[in-house]
Amino acid sequence: MAVLKTLLYLLVYPGLLFLFVYSTFAEWFDRKVFARLQNRMGPTHTGRWGLLQPIADFVKLMAKEDIVPARADKTLFTLLPIVGLAIVLTAGLLLPVWMSDPAAPGMVSFSGDIIVLLYLLSLPTLIFFLAGWASTNAFSIIGGTRVLTMLFGYEVPLFLSVLSPALLAGSWRLAEIAAFYRAKPLLLLPNLIGFVVALIAVQAKLERTPFDIPHAETEIVGGTFTEYSGKKLAFFRLMTDIELVVSSALLAAVFLGGFGGGPFLGFVQFIVKTLAVIFLLSVLRAVTGRIRIDQVVTFAWRWLAPLAVLQLFIVILIKGFVL
Amino acid sequence: MSFNIPIGPQHPALKEPISLRMTVEGEVIRDVDIRLGYNHRGLEKLAEEKSWIQNIYLTERICGICSHSHATCYVQGVEKLMEIEPPKRGIYLRYLVSELERVHSHLLWLGIAGHEAGFDTFFMYTWRDREVVMDLLEMISGNRVHYAINTLGGVRRDLDEALRKKILEGIDVLKKRTEYYFKIGASEPTFVGRLAGVGKLSKELAMALCAVGPTARASGVTRDVRKDDPHAFYDEAPFDVATADTCDVLGRTVVRIKELFESYKIIEFILKALPPGPVAVKAPRKAKPNEVISRYEAPRGENIHYIKSNGSEKPERLKVRAPTLANYPATVEMLRDGFIADIPLIFAAIDPCICCAERTVELRNARTGEERTVLFSDLRRMANERARQLPGQRNVTWPF
């Protein structure tokens, strides 16, 4: 029975199937919002309001010819999309989808899971870099180096800003952090700076405008994914979608608190909160143009990192004097 | 470590085929080779086999975006050869279309600049507003791209009062939108940060390399055929030559937006002063032996046609120089020592129309065997000997 439960947990909910469905929905939502902001329609034809469009894209890519360049490192080239997908799926399991009750948490909730989640979220960046490097294409290599260069910019602000609320809550466990803020919702307000910093850093992590530098198509064609096609590209795209869901869920859990109300309401809250974060990310995507790689690093260290440190100070002060 | 990256002949940043071969070190471009010849249609040879009337439509198809400018340049030259004078209303209508075309071309370019800078929202908005002028052109001429409004001795279609009102309304909408773009679009920090200080071209270099159009005007070279060598009614039209002195992509953007306002002014002038009367006179089928140089300020710069007739129904020689070709040597200079990230912007900033630039050869076998690229190093050496280059200043900081 336990085995069956684990399998169900891994494959159906909140594992593979749920993440697949929800991430495609998130992509649809992102695309639709992006399009509407630009006065366009967005996906319309596949399914009601184009809801099935991301799935159709996925299926189409799965059916396409899969080409491995002759000079590429074939093992690495083939392995990377699968490993990457596995990593983000694992990260998805750690999300507090509905169980924010610290007494009976989710299956893999443990002290320090926020650290593990952050760690799992940095791994895709490495995967992208390796994917670019393994392709041995000039564009991919440039894309790969850009991925790494950007990593040095946004990773520190992201960690600092996500860990500040955890510090305030006094726990390294997502469920406990959510429970803490459910008890004291007013304490979410001091974390506002951290939320903004984390939003921007997550945007950079997800390589979306203005940080879509590693695959800026007008400069370096497909960037890291230039040589990828067919199933491998489909996996990579799915991976990016799931990464979007996981990172926005992380931000939602840490910064937006929770309001309890049992499994069903908790699940609805989870959806609403993540969609709100995705909406903000889409607006950020629509409102900016792509910046240059040197501008990313300058921006991250001149603005994001100091703001994140400021957030940390605020949290420490509150913890020392108010609580 | 330096390596070569090929931009083109097929590349997302290029809407038409051209090959730019970059030698890059990290993210910095060290050398650029340009190779032309992917888009040759042999138009100049073909023009010698077609009659004067057929050539109107042939020259119109030199370019898809500035189709009217080539046809007008050709037609006003041939009218001089045939010694016919189109009626005033015809001339006004012809240049009404040409100013509307300039508006559409510059709006298109603004969108492209946004797209190349990864600012897709700007791209969508400008192109949405460009539809206004495209619809007007369709109503005037019957088609969105190839207006075919020119004929020898005037224009082919007249304008009625309702359409005149519609154009004025459309121009009002566009004016508001353009002001908005000027105010807002040019101050969005991520966008301006990408444009400012990129693709420097000093005035001396622009002159030595014979740059034309907004590229030259953004470097402070005040050249505009409409002012220097006024054709048709441009000596009476109220407008100023838009220039900038920043010598970078931001300057080229500013020049184009300013030119939009100048075009609106000219369009309103035309519609207010539109004289009554016929729109065309009958043209003969033959032209006396003569030669003529026809100049026209296309949206991308000066367009020059050299037409020679020998008394028959067909031209003896039609030489077309499109503005993009004149801007290639300058582009190479602009790209050098830039970042990879700036390639699409700098290249787009000359508003390249490769169709225009390449039209001369009958291309039967386009297979590329061994590589033959054009080395511009020698050109650069010569240009540097003749003109001092500004020290390469780059805006690498976050712009606020």
Next chain:
Amino acid sequence: MKVAVFLPELLRHLFRKPATVDYPFKKIEVPPDFRGTPFLHPEICIVCKACERDCPAEAIEIRSVNDAEKKFSMIIHNDRCIHCAQCVDSCPTNPKAMEMDHLFELADFDRHNLKKEWIYVRAVLKKEPKPPIAPAP
């Protein structure tokens, strides 16, 4: 310093109707003067071949089918046509024998389907009957 200057405009658009049209299902009307493809009114055509001579794309082909009956065939190669309407301008008859329609969705899988052919008998220009010349007194 300005940040996100486009934001108000963006949020306004979120609640506005899209500017695009759901194209294959909904279509925009073309203006009345739209230049579509040329077609022939065979009953007026006098076979002067002005259109064939002036066509820049060599898309018009007029052949004699039967010399005795003055029967001609005109083929318009729509795969070559550049829709410039010069044939309409060149047509000397009144009303014009050549005219443009409003079609713009012309794509086909087979270029042969794009050919349009008319076989017709040449029309004769109607002349005003001349007033009889008064006989000299």
Next chain:
Amino acid sequence: MTDLEKIEKAKLLLGDKLLEMTHPAPHRIFLTVARENLLAATALLKDRLDCWYLATISGVDKGDVYEIVYHYGDTNGTINVRTRVPKSDPRLPSTCAVIPGAILYERELQDMFGLVVEGLPDPRPLVMPDGWPAGNFPLRKDWAYERPAEIIPGGKK
């Protein structure tokens, strides 16, 4: 500067280098110089008559000579320098040393008319595709293009 002033100044500048001068239309001045004097004339015009902007170079096949016209845009019109190159000796000095922007047009001349532009910094073909047969110069009048028969792919017939 009016056309007449320009004409006077050009006469003064070029002296006996000037073979012929026409003024067929307002703002259009055609000068003819010998091939040997082309470079000197170009330099003079550029420095003294403000002809720094070379619009283009056209070539015309006139039977036994090629007529090469350099179109300069000056402040308010064009000055066109014409030179004749005999077909038997198709050589032309390069003006790149004076006007660097001339390189594209001169290379185009080489491709189109089979002229040899001497002193060109980079004499490789510009617009011809690779594998273009040598000795084919499309804009010569004796070069004719044979259009291949049109084959329409498709079902019917």
